[in-house]
Amino acid sequence: MWFFSILFIPFFLKPAHTNMDSKALSTSIAKFSAKFCNQLEKTSVVSSPLSAEYLLALLALGSEDPAHSELLKSLGLPDDDAVRTSFTSFANKLKSIKGITLNIANKVYIQEGDYDLSPALKNDAVKVFDAGLEKMDFTDSSAAGLINKWVESKTNERIKDLLSPDSLNSDTRLVLVNALYFKGTWVNQFDPIHTMDQAFHIDANTTVDVPMMFIEEEFLYGEDPAINAQFLQMHYAGEEASMLIVLPREVDGVDDLLTHLADGYDLVGQLDKLHRVKVKVTIPKFKIETEIDLKSLLPKMGVEAIFDPHNSGINKLLDNGEMLHVSKAVQKAFIEVNEEGAEAAAATGMVLMMRCAPMSSPTFRADRSFSYTIFTSERAPLFTGVYRGPN
Template sequence: MLFKMIILIVSALFVTTMAENSELQIVQSNGLFTNKLYNILARKEGNVFFSPISAHAVLAMSYLGSAGSTEKAYVSSLGLPSLAATADGYEKVTSKLNNVPNVTLLIANKVYVNKGSTLKENFKNAVVNKFHSEVENVDFASASKTAGVINSWVEDKTRNKIKDIISPNDLNADTRLVLVNAIYFKGNWQNKFDKGATRTEPFYLNDKDTIDVQMMHINKKFNYKHDESLKAKVIELPYTNPEVSLVVILPDEKDGIKDLEKKLEKFDLTKITEGTWNTEVELALPKFKIETTIPLKDPLNEMGLGEIFDQSKANFSNLIEGQEPLYVSKVIQKAFIEVNEEGAEAAAATGFTFKNKVIKQKEYFLADHPFVISLVHGGKNSKSVLFYGKALEPHSADSFKAPVGLPIQEEKPDFLVVLSENDN
């Protein structure tokens, strides 16, 4: 009999003294995963928004319990390093992300285990000591009660932004494990937008059709570049801690989003701000708010991770004591982001300059047509991608779906994976 495992994710990161290589491997793996998942999600019409690090972290946790061909599927589809390097790398990443001053960046993991089941010692040690996960025994047969317990934990970790990540219908007596990762971010801009400068302006859905948006305006120094290979402008908007920033990638052409997406397919997103310089920019960005619920089973299957959902092939023999075979029955992520003028006064200049650049005049960045956004953490030449998406139809913050690069107020995603018992 095969039992199901559910994994919910709210991201968490941790740093140790392990070799820097393991951390870099995780950052690069997450960058590749971001590209692959986005390329699949972007086929559908409308805005796209998700947290790659949250999904990647929970999948990495489940990877630690895999074996045989299932373990190899994780490596080939997600680009994960060895089991040991993955655990060590996430320890470093999680530590860094949970210790970022001057902004609120919270990442947390939790493993819910069915009463009567026992985690294998190696897996338990890894998720507790490396992913800093809590472990709690619950009764999955009491589906409504246990779903309430899990949802309450997620709501608490995401400041009530993510609700009902799991349904009682996702749980039953065959459920053996639920892995949850949650990530929450709230930060103020280093350079604040003046609310008095926000006004209604047109946003081009293509080269001719427009909608009205609430466009924010600011004239300050930002890290900026025009990338000839992407045929797009790139600007980095730092928060009060400049290690965290919102990167906006704006195609040159009003109808250039599809072309930009094709170019980004092979682009190393961890280095998206490489080559920028600090210069005066007249910036216009719309306010936006996006909330998404994304079933990830089909995208992960397309990425080559379908074996984890296959009751006859999935091998999670390193998760639970005994002979109960497990498979993943469900993977879901919920994400939320809101961007507006809120922000603190500049606390410090980032000081990123290139000596071979001579600033002769200010640059202009008018985000009046679809663009890509990325919330990142890290140095100028290497970024961890925390959130990623695109704004196709930005609306005012009072409506409900558009992204534009602004002071990000709050955002957070949840990720759910379910491992179940096989009926065969």
């Protein structure tokens, strides 16, 4: 199984110390992820809200109001010290996950010449986010291609062409990029001999044949009548990362399910209620690639000021104090789920420019739309999405 995510953000010019434990941060990330996923298009999608959070957190440390308060609220963190302590601790724990391949890379590209990050933000970028720093001439026609090559190298070449050449110009001051790559094999792998085309319900009136995998093994399983859904948690090798599938009972139930999750349903808490039982599991074998326009999505989650060319509050990124705003923010993500496991990747970028209850031997048959999330052992979501059938 593979997952990839990339976030890209180009920038153009124009209280007391708080500690959060890992459970609180994981819950915060899960809530952000649920709201993020609920805003995606009603098609099969994959995303990495965590990839976006890395760059939003860095932006928070380089901004004042109005952007600062919006960013902290969206992240579910009370202040800058909480951002620093939480992401430092979280990054260290991600590096120690056993049994999977998980690569997280952050990069800050800075316009050549008399431009540099402010000393405080440079320290945070390196120590908190382990970010690489590189000077670049954004007016050079090869600039976007060089950034894209870096993204490809960090995502096993799964994420390509994150940035178009017209994303960058003489007003570009910074480009922030996060790349996230995951690959894991199931503890209990599916036997390909049991994979066969079967009907998948797109809606109550439409079905389409898709390759469905089958296995009967012990998994963590549960049900919740409150949201009329089943839960199945399947671990990867090392048993420190897992995929959780939430399957609505109703054929047309996935949109209501996503609304429940976004409205504060405690998905992390639900993991503690699952029980290990033998389950007859049938799930689709699928591959999804998604591109997300964060400039459209994030304002729906209350993050608006960073895109305002006149009053963003992003004035602590550069050492010259120039006011910046985010001109473009995009995420590309990929996932492939098969008999062996999953591979996923995502990348997010931003450009800144100048101002202007369990059953006995249950059956889990995912022949209708469902949500899925890849969790770490700390219960933090790495990737989340919805499968609604072939796009």
